[in-house]
Amino acid sequence: MADNKAQENWQPKIVAFVCNWCTYAGADLAGISRIQYPPNVRLVRLPCSGRVNPFYVVKALQEGADGVLVSGCHPGECHYITGNLSARRKFAMLKSFLSYLGIEPDRTIFTWVSASEGEKFAHVIRGVTEKIKALGPAKKLVKSYE
Amino acid sequence: MSIEKRLQEKAVELLSEKKVDVVVGYEAGTLPYQAAPCFIENPDDEGRLVLNPFCSVNLAKYVHDILMAHKASQKRMKPEQRTKKVVGVVARGCTTRSLVIHLQERQYERDQIFIIGVPCRGYVSKKKLAAAAGGKEITACAIINDRLSFTTPDGTKEIPLESVLAESCLSCRYNNPVISDVMVGDPAPPMKPDSEYADVDAFEAMSGEERWNYFAEEMKKCIRCYACRNTCPSCYCKVCFVEQSQPRWVGVSVDESDTQAFQIMRLFHMAGRCVDCGSCVDVCPMGVDLRKFLKKLDKDGYNLFAHRAGEKMEQQPPLSVHSMDDKDEFIYEP
Ligand code: SF4
Numbered sequence: 001m002a003d004n005k006a007q008e009n010w011q012p013k014i015v016a017f018v019c020n021w022c023t024y025a026g027a028d029l030a031g032i033s034r035i036q037y038p039p040n041v042r043l044v045r046l047p048c049s050g051r052v053n054p055f056y057v058v059k060a061l062q063e064g065a066d067g068v069l070v071s072g073c074h075p076g077e078c079h080y081i082t083g084n085l086s087a088r089r090k091f092a093m094l095k096s097f098l099s100y101l102g103i104e105p106d107r108t109i110f111t112w113v114s115a116s117e118g119e120k121f122a123h124v125i126r127g128v129t130e131k132i133k134a135l136g137p138a139k140k141l142v143k144s145y146e
Numbered sequence: 147m148s149i150e151k152r153l154q155e156k157a158v159e160l161l162s163e164k165k166v167d168v169v170v171g172y173e174a175g176t177l178p179y180q181a182a183p184c185f186i187e188n189p190d191d192e193g194r195l196v197l198n199p200f201c202s203v204n205l206a207k208y209v210h211d212i213l214m215a216h217k218a219s220q221k222r223m224k225p226e227q228r229t230k231k232v233v234g235v236v237a238r239g240c241t242t243r244s245l246v247i248h249l250q251e252r253q254y255e256r257d258q259i260f261i262i263g264v265p266c267r268g269y270v271s272k273k274k275l276a277a278a279a280g281g282k283e284i285t286a287c288a289i290i291n292d293r294l295s296f297t298t299p300d301g302t303k304e305i306p307l308e309s310v311l312a313e314s315c316l317s318c319r320y321n322n323p324v325i326s327d328v329m330v331g332d333p334a335p336p337m338k339p340d341s342e343y344a345d346v347d348a349f350e351a352m353s354g355e356e357r358w359n360y361f362a363e364e365m366k367k368c369i370r371c372y373a374c375r376n377t378c379p380s381c382y383c384k385v386c387f388v389e390q391s392q393p394r395w396v397g398v399s400v401d402e403s404d405t406q407a408f409q410i411m412r413l414f415h416m417a418g419r420c421v422d423c424g425s426c427v428d429v430c431p432m433g434v435d436l437r438k439f440l441k442k443l444d445k446d447g448y449n450l451f452a453h454r455a456g457e458k459m460e461q462q463p464p465l466s467v468h469s470m471d472d473k474d475e476f477i478y479e480p
């Protein structure tokens with residue numbers, strides 16, 4: 001990670017926590033439709049966006065992610081009926097709190113991508129990668145292993 | 147009759163009528179400007195109870211501790227031998243709000259507590275008092291109406307009580323109990339709740355870099371003693387994430403990010419659950435400015451979900467409920 005950041009041609013590392021039923025399937029659809037999107041994102045599949053513990057986001061940032069994306073089903077379409085609605089409340093507060101502490105708002109991004117939105121998935125990843133590239137490597141809250 | 151005397155009488159009455167098994171209250175501490183929690187089980191001990199502006203700690207924590215210990219002790223009993231324990235607690239506004247949070251989070255039943263509500267006009271911040279005394283040892287301390295006098299080796303000085311009240315108290319919105327089984331004393335006059343977010347507003351106006359630098363500097367002071375967690379009534383998990391080893395959530399290295407991550411998570415666990423009692427700030431040995439961050443969560447809870455922690459029994463904590471119409475401006479490309 002440290003080497004990566006020292007390099008001229010730095011590429012951001014983005015961790016995406018996605019739900020099994022919508023966004024992961026959407027990513028799958030993007031894949032099988034051969035839609036191109038930047039390779040900077042690492043997907044972590046969870047049952048539901050409601051399963052994403054706010055600490056996962058903090059921990060990812062601490063362990064060197066330059067950006068974190070959380071994505072689930074659109075409101076009203078959650079496989080578990082309301083998991084994404086409780087996620088929405090949690091992340092409304094989390095994003096605001098991290099920004100308040102001075103962590104750039106664009107480092108933590110929340111969105112919805114459904115299973116049929118392969119193109120939207122690719123579009124979101126492009127957009128998020130652009131945003132994080134504009135910010136440059138994360139420096140706050142990052143653990144140094146030197 | 148002084149409020150202290152009335153409180154003592156109430157305690158005797160409750161204990162002798164066996165309405166409660168123990169009364170959790172305050173007694174004089176070992177230092178002249180301190181009060182400590184005390185647990186009265188014998189009506190003859192009522193004389194120990196005090197109530198004054200040195201009573202700082204939020205007693206809801208002890209109510210929870212006692213009831214959880216009792217619950218654990220009942221587990222191996224035969225059903226017919228099980229007993230019920232009722233805890234009486236001397237509670238001002240913030241304490242009652244913490245009790246409401248416990249009840250909402252189903253920690254114990256309403257009939258396991260007996261709330262002796264008391265009005266509150268704020269407690270003395272030990273850190274402010276120490277600063278007023280220039281760090282000198284205080285050998286005597288007394289409060290007469292709204293003046294506080296203290297004696298150091300340099301002599302006796304008198305200052306306005308308000309100048310040493312805790313920050314949380316100065317802008318407190320609930321200095322009278324929100325629920326009680328019995329009230330002792332007349333309601334206290336309001337504090338200045340309109341300025342409760344002044345500190346947060348000023349911080350928000352700073353740049354992101356400045357805010358992060360402030361946060362990082364504050365957290366450098368933290369020695370990870372966890373006193374803030376131990377005193378907080380809303381921090382009651384049986385195994386706290388800071389001590390979990392599988393997975394190990396937070397590292398314990400000297401790297402600053404470990405302490406920052408610990409603090410972010412402890413603070414964030416308080417979303418919609420912090421009653422701004424100031425206990426954590428009061429016990430922190432390093433003077434970390436925790437309130438600046440806790441108050442932001444409170445402000446967001448109010449602005450986003452019209453919720454104030456522990457204000458009403460009927461209103462569920464904001465992160466326990468949800469609605470289709472919740473605000474979603476923060477969602478990227480919805
Ligand atoms: S976080 Fe601090 S101010 Fe808030 S409830 Fe806990 S001890 Fe009280």
Ligand code: SF4
Nearest residue numbers: 368369371372374430
């Ligand atoms: S009481 Fe203060 S020093 Fe101790 S862990 Fe909490 S913030 Fe850190």
